[in-house]
Amino acid sequence: MGRMTIKVGVFGAAGRMGRTVCEAVRADPDLELVAVVDPYHQGLDLRSVTGVDCDLHMALDGGALADAGATVAVDFTVAAGARENLHWCADNSVHAVVGTTGLDEDDLDELAEVFTKSNCVVAPNFAVGAVLMMRFAELAAPWFPTAEIIELHHDEKVDAPSGTAMLTAARMAGASGDWGEDPTAEHVLDGARGGTGPGGIPIHSVRLRGLIAHQEVLLGTTGQSLTIRHDSFDRSSYMPGVLIAIKAVGERPGLTVGLDAILGL
Ligand code: NAD
Numbered sequence: 001m002g003r004m005t006i007k008v009g010v011f012g013a014a015g016r017m018g019r020t021v022c023e024a025v026r027a028d029p030d031l032e033l034v035a036v037v038d039p040y041h042q043g044l045d046l047r048s049v050t051g052v053d054c055d056l057h058m059a060l061d062g063g064a065l066a067d068a069g070a071t072v073a074v075d076f077t078v079a080a081g082a083r084e085n086l087h088w089c090a091d092n093s094v095h096a097v098v099g100t101t102g103l104d105e106d107d108l109d110e111l112a113e114v115f116t117k118s119n120c121v122v123a124p125n126f127a128v129g130a131v132l133m134m135r136f137a138e139l140a141a142p143w144f145p146t147a148e149i150i151e152l153h154h155d156e157k158v159d160a161p162s163g164t165a166m167l168t169a170a171r172m173a174g175a176s177g178d179w180g181e182d183p184t185a186e187h188v189l190d191g192a193r194g195g196t197g198p199g200g201i202p203i204h205s206v207r208l209r210g211l212i213a214h215q216e217v218l219l220g221t222t223g224q225s226l227t228i229r230h231d232s233f234d235r236s237s238y239m240p241g242v243l244i245a246i247k248a249v250g251e252r253p254g255l256t257v258g259l260d261a262i263l264g265l
Contacts, residue, residue: 036056
């Protein structure tokens with residue numbers, strides 16, 4: 001009897017995250033990469049596009065996952081694409097692990113409704129260190145009346161602020177309702193105080209060539225401040241979290257938001 005493996009399909013396989021996921025799945029003896037989908041690279045050989053040693057070809061849509069018998073789909077694409085792909089997964093009883101950012105509360109409500117026959121894990125950040133950063137920020141929030149978030153990403157990121165920054169602010173706002181007023185009376189430059197996140201917490205987005213994904217949570221109170229910083233230096237930082245989610249999604253009915261729920265944080 002051969003070892004039981006989980007058959008995995010990857011949406012957005014030609015992308016930066018998608019190809020890293022393909023490599024990680026290929027390297028894990030408990031998983032089998034059976035289908036790759038990327039409509040903008042359809043027909044291309046995965047090996048030539050990504051360097052991943054595998055003879056799959058990029059397919060147009062989820063049909064390829066059904067043909068290959070994938071039980072789990074991973075989606076790192078764009079929000080509009082993910083909405084379509086996830087509906088396909090729900091309709092076809094395929095579990096989904098979603099890293100795509102830019103999905104809002106309405107999207108999550110809808111996913112919770114449609115995933116009845118299979119399960120879905122959505123995490124704006126699969127790096128364990130980032131998940132801990134959010135937890136630490138949430139713990140610190142009640143002790144600091146002022147806080148700001150600075151998120152820094154590579155110069156090709158299309159959405160701002162990052163999903164991680166939004167979720168960090170939401171969790172801090174959930175942990176404390178006691179935030180100081182912004183004293184700024186004169187805005188010399190529009191946007192100088194950043195965007196206003198959940199709880200009124202300002203969020204500042206930096207886009208810089210050479211960066212990957214970084215975030216600082218600054219918390220201040222009388223006579224002291226606390227800075228919590230996380231850096232992803234490489235896309236491989238997300239892979240342990242993605243692999244944990246692929247293996248756990250089958251056991252988590254409905255929608256799970258955030259890797260912390262799976263890690264028990
Ligand atoms: P990318 O532009 O390099 O890759 C996206 C890929 O998706 C492209 O190859 C594109 O052709 C493909 N695509 C577009 N629409 C598609 C569809 N409908 N079906 C299948 N494929 C489709 O982007 P990236 O840097 O790989 O990031 C992808 C997403 O992952 C972004 O939303 C980013 O914010 C997010 N991200 C999440 C995490 C996390 O930990 N959750 C970490 C890094 C990036």
